[in-house]
Amino acid sequence: MAAWSMIWFVSGLVPGLSAASPESAATATKAELAHALGAMRHDTPPAKVYAVWNDFCRTHFGAEKEPLVYELFGKETQIVPGSQWVHVSETSACIAWETTLPTTSWVEYGRTPACNSRTEPTERPFYIHVHYLKNLETDKVHYVRKVSVDERGKRVVSPLTTIVTRAAPAAVHVPGNLPGPPYVLDKPNTTYVLTKDITAKRTAIEVAAPGITLDLGGHTVTYHDETVPKEVFNDKWMSYVHKGAVGVKNFGHSGLTILNGTVREGQGYNVGNTESTGFIPIYMRDVSNIRIAGVTVDYWTPQNTGMRLRKPGGDVEVHHCVFLDRG
Known part of the structure; x- marks a missing residue:
């Protein structure tokens, strides 16, 4: 089965630079970029750091600046x-x-x-x-x-x-009457559809049954919106798995499909363990027959990654997705 994924590096603009029109991409001068880079600190907000990176790419990369692009x-x-x-x-x-x-x-x-x-x-x-x-x-x-x-x-x-557009037969709407967050999806072979953006201080959504389709409805799921006290992490692995903050968590429930929306890390600041576990937008383990399509994952804290499927089996298909790493 053909499956492909892709990474975008997306942000705003360097402060003081003009925004690009849809028909053209603005570029910064080398002096402007040098000034912006020189102003970076360890505590500079991720959005600002990423803005500088975005202008750096606009200035130095692209088909017009790299002849090999047209050649290839x-x-x-x-x-x-x-x-x-x-x-x-x-x-x-x-x-x-x-x-x-x-x-x-x-x-x-x-x-x-x-x-x-x-x-x-x-x-x-x-x-x-x-x-x-x-x-x-x-x-x-x-x-x-x-x-x-x-x-x-x-x-x-x-x-x-x-x-x-069609109403999904027998769909369960989230939040609807579900308590949460975390919103627990526990009806097997059911489609869950988000009806609005949701924000969670820690984990946002937990999958608790097989055969679930999670349609994000074009909305944004924000997780890890507050810092988790470091004292709760009392080992190098399982405490991060169970006490961290993730966007969508799935332990052992196969046949999951996630579509059509964004999973974004919030304002909490924690560092993942040595295997980058604890604060991932989408985290799964011991699963098979997984499909993720049309999903943007947006994250920024250290020791982190966009999706992790630990010990997967069967078919895993990830396509038409955006990995936005601001860290």
């Missing part, structure tokens, strides 16, 4: 055949694709072919593009077109297509 991939910007993926939920959709060259991208959508709404443009050019359409009306037809703009300003616009 050609100068024609287009959507890679077979790369497009769409997931449609009750009130949201995830639209993803890959381009032959790095492009800034967004999705235009709406109830009519005019497509009067659009997602936020990516802040710099990427090859992989994952966008979430939110607050859609259920049981309606929605028009969609994908827009990619390369570093030369060339626009590639996909043909207009349609998607239809």
